[in-house]
Amino acid sequence: MNPKYGSLIPTSRLLDGKPRTILFDSTKCIGCRQCVHACKDWHDHRRTSIYELSGTNWITMEPPVLEGLSSLWARNSCMHCEFPMCAAVCPVEAITKYEEGPVGINQETCIGCEYCIYACPWGVITMSDVTHKAAKCTMCSDRVSGDKSPFCVQACPVGALEFGLEEAISAKASKCAQENGGYLYGDKEAGGTQLLYVLKEKKEDYGVCPVGLERYPRHKIPLGLMLKDLFTLRYGFTGKIRALYFAIIHPQRLIYRYWPWRSVA
Amino acid sequence: MPGGYMGKILRVDLTTGSMKDENLPEEPLLRRFLGGQALATYILLRELPLDAKPFGAESKVVMMTGPITGTGFTPGGTKVTAVYLSPLTEYTLGRGAASGFWPVYLKAAGYDGIIIEGVAPRPTYLFINEGKAELRDASRVWGKGARETEDLLREDVGFKDAKVMCIGPAGENLVRAAMLVNDYNHNAAHSGGAVFGSKKLKAIVVCGTARPRLHDKARLIEAGVRWQSATRFQYTIAKKMTAGKGLDLEAIPNLNFRSSLIADHARGFDQNRVTLRPCFQCPRLCPWDVEIGEGPRKGVVGHFNAGSEWLDTFFNLGIKGNEVLYLAEKINDLGIECSHFSCGVAVAFEAWEKGLLGPEQTEGLRFEWGNVEVVDRLLDMAARREGRWGNLFAEGPMQVAEAIGGDAPQWVVHTKKGTPALHDWRPHLGHMIREIVATGGMKPQGAGGTGMAKPAPDLRYREKWGPLDRDDATGWPWSHILTEQYRQFCGIIGGCWFAQNDNKPDGLKSIVDCLSATTGWNFDLDEALLAGHRSMILQSLFGTQRGWIAEHDWQHIGRRFIEPIPDGKFQGFTIGKWLPEMVYEYHRLSGRHEKTGRPFMDTLITLGLEEFKEWAQLD
Numbered sequence: 001m002n003p004k005y006g007s008l009i010p011t012s013r014l015l016d017g018k019p020r021t022i023l024f025d026s027t028k029c030i031g032c033r034q035c036v037h038a039c040k041d042w043h044d045h046r047r048t049s050i051y052e053l054s055g056t057n058w059i060t061m062e063p064p065v066l067e068g069l070s071s072l073w074a075r076n077s078c079m080h081c082e083f084p085m086c087a088a089v090c091p092v093e094a095i096t097k098y099e100e101g102p103v104g105i106n107q108e109t110c111i112g113c114e115y116c117i118y119a120c121p122w123g124v125i126t127m128s129d130v131t132h133k134a135a136k137c138t139m140c141s142d143r144v145s146g147d148k149s150p151f152c153v154q155a156c157p158v159g160a161l162e163f164g165l166e167e168a169i170s171a172k173a174s175k176c177a178q179e180n181g182g183y184l185y186g187d188k189e190a191g192g193t194q195l196l197y198v199l200k201e202k203k204e205d206y207g208v209c210p211v212g213l214e215r216y217p218r219h220k221i222p223l224g225l226m227l228k229d230l231f232t233l234r235y236g237f238t239g240k241i242r243a244l245y246f247a248i249i250h251p252q253r254l255i256y257r258y259w260p261w262r263s264v265a
Numbered sequence: 266m267p268g269g270y271m272g273k274i275l276r277v278d279l280t281t282g283s284m285k286d287e288n289l290p291e292e293p294l295l296r297r298f299l300g301g302q303a304l305a306t307y308i309l310l311r312e313l314p315l316d317a318k319p320f321g322a323e324s325k326v327v328m329m330t331g332p333i334t335g336t337g338f339t340p341g342g343t344k345v346t347a348v349y350l351s352p353l354t355e356y357t358l359g360r361g362a363a364s365g366f367w368p369v370y371l372k373a374a375g376y377d378g379i380i381i382e383g384v385a386p387r388p389t390y391l392f393i394n395e396g397k398a399e400l401r402d403a404s405r406v407w408g409k410g411a412r413e414t415e416d417l418l419r420e421d422v423g424f425k426d427a428k429v430m431c432i433g434p435a436g437e438n439l440v441r442a443a444m445l446v447n448d449y450n451h452n453a454a455h456s457g458g459a460v461f462g463s464k465k466l467k468a469i470v471v472c473g474t475a476r477p478r479l480h481d482k483a484r485l486i487e488a489g490v491r492w493q494s495a496t497r498f499q500y501t502i503a504k505k506m507t508a509g510k511g512l513d514l515e516a517i518p519n520l521n522f523r524s525s526l527i528a529d530h531a532r533g534f535d536q537n538r539v540t541l542r543p544c545f546q547c548p549r550l551c552p553w554d555v556e557i558g559e560g561p562r563k564g565v566v567g568h569f570n571a572g573s574e575w576l577d578t579f580f581n582l583g584i585k586g587n588e589v590l591y592l593a594e595k596i597n598d599l600g601i602e603c604s605h606f607s608c609g610v611a612v613a614f615e616a617w618e619k620g621l622l623g624p625e626q627t628e629g630l631r632f633e634w635g636n637v638e639v640v641d642r643l644l645d646m647a648a649r650r651e652g653r654w655g656n657l658f659a660e661g662p663m664q665v666a667e668a669i670g671g672d673a674p675q676w677v678v679h680t681k682k683g684t685p686a687l688h689d690w691r692p693h694l695g696h697m698i699r700e701i702v703a704t705g706g707m708k709p710q711g712a713g714g715t716g717m718a719k720p721a722p723d724l725r726y727r728e729k730w731g732p733l734d735r736d737d738a739t740g741w742p743w744s745h746i747l748t749e750q751y752r753q754f755c756g757i758i759g760g761c762w763f764a765q766n767d768n769k770p771d772g773l774k775s776i777v778d779c780l781s782a783t784t785g786w787n788f789d790l791d792e793a794l795l796a797g798h799r800s801m802i803l804q805s806l807f808g809t810q811r812g813w814i815a816e817h818d819w820q821h822i823g824r825r826f827i828e829p830i831p832d833g834k835f836q837g838f839t840i841g842k843w844l845p846e847m848v849y850e851y852h853r854l855s856g857r858h859e860k861t862g863r864p865f866m867d868t869l870i871t872l873g874l875e876e877f878k879e880w881a882q883l884d
Contacts, residue, residue, distance in 0.1 A: 032543050041337030041546075046474035047373040049426045056474075064425075068449075068542040068554040068568070157499070157548035158541075 008253045009087045010096045014145040017099040021169040022139070022153060024075045025198045026206065027180045028160035031073035033061050038155030042140065053077075055128025058137040059152060062207040074206035078103065078124045078137035079186055079193035083215035086116035086125060086134075088256035091229075091243035101166070101194040102139035110134055111239035113229060115257065119219040121190055121211045139194070166194070173198055191215030216256060226258075267292065267784040268480035269332025269759075270300075271377050275398055277391060279464050280322065280383030284398045289377060296786055297873055300331035300377065301757035302346040302360060302710060303800035308380065309348050309358075310807055310877070319352035319359070320439060320463035322384045328371075329378035331759020332784050335369035335545070336479060338489040339779045340496050341764025343544045344368055344756060345378075347457045351707055352441045353605075353661060353683035356811040358706040358804045359460070361445060361453030364544045364570075364761050365552070367428040367471060374473035385465040390431075392422055394472045403467035408434060410598035411446035412568070414468060424472045431468035432458040433600030435648040439463055440659040442605030442683070446597065449568040450542055450552040454602045455683075455708045480785035488782050491775035493548055495766050500541065500550040500571065506534040509573025511580070513715075514696075515834050516689035518581040520634055521611035522678055522825050525689050525833040530576075533559050533586040542568075549764050557587045567594035571763060574687040578603035581611055581687065583634030592640060599648040604687035606647055608662040608678045608823075610640065613654070615676050616669045628652060662823075679823040683707040691826070692835035694735055698745045700826075701840070702818050702851050704753070704801045706808060711752030711762035717744040721751070721767035723774045723790060738843040742851040749855075750797030757800050798855070799872040802864050805857060809880045815852045815862030819845040858882040 036050045036059045045056035051064040059077040063070050084103045087095035094109035095116060105116070105125075110133040117125045117134055125136045140150035148154075149163035162169065170187070173196040177184050182200035186193045189211040199206060211217060228234045229243075247254060266272050266289070276285045289295055290304070298304040305327040317323045328347040336342050345368035351359030371379070375396035388407035389400050405421070406414045415429040428448060436443035436458030443458030461467075479485055508531040511517035516525035536558035541550045551571030557563055567590050569575065575593035584592065596603050610632075616622040617632035624631065630639050646655030657665045663682050666673040678684065680700055690696035699713025719731035724747065733740045751773055752762045758780050766772040777793045780786070805813075827841035840847065849859035856868030863882035869875050 030541050030543075032541070034543065034546055034548075037337055037546055041476075044476070047370070047476055048474050049424075051425050066449075068540050071538075071540075155546070157543060157550060 008250050009084065010093045012096050012098055014098045014100045014102070014141055015147060019099065019166040019194065020101045020144065020164060021166045021194045021196055022150065023162040023169050023173050023176075023196050023198070025160045025162075025176055026072065026074060027176070027182060027198060027200055028158050029061075029073040029075075030158055030160075031061050031067050031070060032157065033067060034155045034157055035059055035075070035152035035161060036061060038151045039137070042151035053124055053126050055126055055130060055135045058135070072201055072206055074199075074208050075195075075197070076122075076124065076207075077195075078139070079122055079190070079195045080137075080139050081190045082192040082194070083190060085119040085121065085190070085216050085219055085256070088216055088253065089115045089119040089219070089221070091115065091246060091257070092239065093246055093250070098141060098144075100141075100144050102141040102144060104138050104141050105134050105136060107131065107133050107135070111235040111242070113235045113239070113243075114225065115221050118221045118225075121217045121219065122209050169196060188213050190217050221257065267295065267332065267786060269336065269477050269783040270295075271372050271375055271475065271477055273376050274378045274380060275376050275393065276380045276382070277398070277400070278383045279381065279385040279389065279400070279466060282400055284400075297796070297799065299757045299796055300329050300334075300759055301344065301800075302329070302348060302362070302753065303757040303796065303803055305329040305346055305348045305378065306358060306800070306803040306807060310803065310810070313350060315810055317350055319350045319355055319460060324350055324460060324463065326381040326457060326460050326464075327378065328381070330368050330372055331757055332477070333779055334759030335372045335477065336485060336783060337476075337546050338482075338485045339760070339776075340489070340493050340547045340549060341544070341755075341761030342759060343547060344759050344761050345371060345453070346756060347445065347453050349457060349460045350811075351683065352439070352456045352459045354681045354707045357681065357808040357813050359456050360706060360708055360710065360804075361455040361457040362710065362756060363430065363445060363447050363451050363453035365428075365448035365451035366545050367430045367447040367451070368759070369545045370426075370428040370471045370473060372477060373475050374471040375475050379469065381461075381464065381466065383464065388465050388467050390418060390468040390470060391466065392470045392472075394422070394424070395474065406431075406467055407437065410434065411600050412449060412598050415449065418468055418470050422470055422472065427470050427472040429468055429470050432461050433598055433648065435459075435600040435659075436462035437467070438648065438650045438659065440601055440605070440648060440650070441661050442602035444600045444602050446600050450554070450570050451544075452570070452597065456602065458600050479783055481782045485779060485782035488775055488778035491771055492764075492779055495769040495772040495775055496549060496764050497769070498766065499548060500553070502539045502541065505539045505541075505553045505555070506537065507531050508580075509576040510688055511573070511577055514688055514690065514692065516692050516830070518577055518687070518689040520583060521581065521615045521676060522689065522691075523615075523831055525691070525830055525835065527833075528585075530580050530585045530589075534590075537587070537590070544761070547761070547764055551763060555590055557590055560587045562587050562591040565591050565594065567591070568597065569593065572686070575603040577689070578607040578687045579640070581607045582614060582640055584637055584640065588637045592637070592644065595641070595644055599644060601644070601648055602684075604684035605661060606644070606658060607687050608684045609658045609665040610643055611678075612662055612666050612673055612676050613669065616671075616673055621669055621671050621673065627654065630654070675824045677823040678826045680826070681707045681817055681821045685826070691830050691840075692838055694738075694741050694840055695745060695748075697840040698741060698847060698851065699749075701822060701844075702745075702848060704749055704804050706804050709749070710756050711765075712749040713745055714748060716768050717741070717748055720744075720747070721773055722770040723767070723772060727791075738847050742847055743854050745851060746855050747794070749801055750794040753797035753800040754793045757796065795872065799874065801855065802857075802868065802872055802874060805862060805864065806874075806877050806880050809861075809863050813862065814860065815848065815857065816845070816860055818862075819848040
């Protein structure tokens with residue numbers, strides 16, 4: 001158990017345990033979406049629509065207009081929170097926070113209950129209509145474990161994306177913000193994330209989510225969904241058994257799911 | 266099937282409305298032709314009747330991507346090439362190649378290429394979605410410019426991600442050099458649009474989610490990174506605010522190529538807002554949008570690519586500053602290849618200046634250098650063949666000159682009745698050879714250039730010469746043949762030769778390795794150059810079949826194009842003093858007879874093209 005994350009977010013280590021951050025500099029971004037395509041290419045996703053998040057499209061550039069038709073662009077993808085609510089609410093502990101930064105959904109363990117989709121304050125998790133599991137950006141944990149940067153980062157033609165150790169990137173982001181008369185986003189939201197944005201205009205102009213500063217932010221999993229889970233075989237019998245098992249051995253985690261208005265340390 | 270290919274070609278008969286999926290050729294043939302212009306020309310050579318006319322019902326357009334189109338892992342993996350009988354020369358291969366996104370999504374829709382036959386009974390567009398093709402009514406967009414057509418058709422098919430290749434009014438009205446336009450900023454220039462128009466085909470809309478299988482993805486990513494390092498050049502916003510390629514050539518055409526001086530042509534450009542809009546996964550950042558920031562055209566938005574021919578097009582007519590960008594956006598939206606318009610109008614303006622034309626002959630329009638209003642009006646007239654002059658400008662600069670009479674035919678800048686890409690190439694031997702010989706067609710695919718003076722670093726294992734002297738003809742033809750070979754190779758595998766940097770070590774080898782990693786074939790540079798050479802000879806054979814001979818290359822050039830440069834840094838220079846010897850040597854060295862242009866039997870055997878022996882030089 002990793003004391004940093006409070007109780008019972010599954011954690012693990014990919015490489016050396018040193019946290020890494022992605023820097024997105026909106027002042028450099030030209031909205032070309034080469035990062036979006038690169039993500040699909042690395043993961044062999046079908047060429048599904050690049051304008052909405054899906055099981056096969058893990059980044060969008062907002063606003064969802066043709067390249068060239070907006071003067072401001074913002075990345076919309078998993079923020080790899082320090083205190084990931086998705087990992088907290090997962091009934092089968094399928095979501096892991098890696099010490100190097102990535103938050104990953106295990107596609108074998110996932111039972112497709114959709115709680116994480118509702119719990120995510122940025123709304124960046126979607127249901128794959130092929131596997132019926134939850135899917136999102138993985139921060140290319142398969143590359144990070146080899147000390148390489150996520151594929152989107154290496155694809156950016158104008159250097160709007162960078163990747164590196166948390167300290168160095170934080171310093172760089174602050175410097176960028178200062179030089180451009182901008183500010184940081186993603187450093188404090190939800191208690192801190194592994195994505196740092198350098199923004200210049202108002203947040204609303206970029207369309208970024210106004211997420212608060214508290215860890216494990218409030219969420220609303222629809223009551224109807226939860227009742228269906230408790231009283232029907234919605235995500236399969238084995239899934240139910242596993243969820244029950246985890247509920248019995250780690251009962252404290254139920255707080256994240258059913259009492260989200262209680263502040264959790 | 267080798268990696269990179271989708272495995273299917275769509276054959277569309279617009280007359281009957283029937284559509285058929287066909288297989289790509291078997292592997293030995295596929296490895297020889299690869300794709301792009303080579304495979305497309307091979308198909309056209311076998312299918313197009315010898316007496317076909319460019320706008321006749323029997324005419325065909327063959328469009329073909331290549332194996333590296335759309336992998337996502339290389340720069341410039343973006344190309345589709347369209348070939349047809351040229352409406353400009355009427356006897357050589359017409360060719361246009363497009364980048365952007367449409368070619369990538371043609372493959373995502375499941376196809377490597379399309380063969381278009383017949384004539385539709387009414388304005389039609391082809392819609393290909395996830396392997397299913399249908400012909401749809403295009404009456405809603407017939408008559409509209411390319412930008413609006415794209416937006417409306419995306420709406421029509423209901424897919425935001427759909428990509429559109431279309432014609433503007435110029436194509437509809439069979440302007441001889443009408444373009445295919447895609448993804449706002451991109452064109453397959455050089456008259457494919459006119460052939461589409463003759464078939465009442467307004468557009469091809471593609472949509473899909475497939476991706477090609479890759480033989481060795483990890484190796485491809487590695488080779489792609491190497492290609493990217495070699496490409497290294499990247500456009501910046503600052504570079505888009507200059508007078509364009511004329512600065513690199515150190516010459517801008519003015520007043521129908523009668524002055525090459527560079528002055529304040531780019532005035533006001535620094536007030537504009539420029540956005541870079543790169544092609545699919547390419548880091549070179551060639552395409553760009555502009556919002557004009559000052560003057561009477563403030564607020565006008567333009568969509569452009571690299572190259573800047575459309576800047577020189579209007580500089581040539583005596584126009585400078587942001588009016589040029591306004592007119593350039595208009596000519597691209599109408600879909601006229603800018604050089605075709607510029608060279609024709611420039612002759613007419615020169616005739617007016619010299620008193621051969623007066624208001625009685627021009628229906629009151631003042632054919633004056635720098636008259637933006639008149640040029641604006643002439644664009645509309647040319648696109649729609651309105652009136653005597655609209656029709657003449659639509660036909661071409663030679664026709665304009667013949668109608669004017671007197672000395673006017675001597676003033677035309679043309680190559681075999683088509684027009685070179687509109688830049689002042691005259692100071693540079695390499696560029697001029699390219700424009701004159703054009704691989705046996707009328708339009709060259711890349712090649713030539715100022716960097717040809719030394720062998721590409723990757724070719725030093727087999728090429729030893731240089732640096733070549735611009736005051737000495739020796740060596741330039743062979744150097745040009747090499748660039749033709751590796752530019753053609755880049756194109757036929759589906760790559761953009763703008764992204765090919767032959768000046769850097771690994772610049773060529775990395776591209777060959779990208780092909781090998783994609784397909785599973787083990788190509789080396791020699792096989793790559795051979796494939797490029799094969800593509801050149803296919804283009805040449807097409808012309809031979811229809812009456813082209815090598816002599817036409819140096820005989821059918823506009824006199825103005827090879828006159829000594831009138832002023833500026835290169836005053837007095839011309840390739841003219843080395844014609845026809847330089848052209849003869851080029852043809853000899855490329856394995857063809859210097860006068861007839863027919864390939865020798867040896868050449869055909871080396872290239873595996875014996876099936877065309879009927880067209881060989883047999884003595």
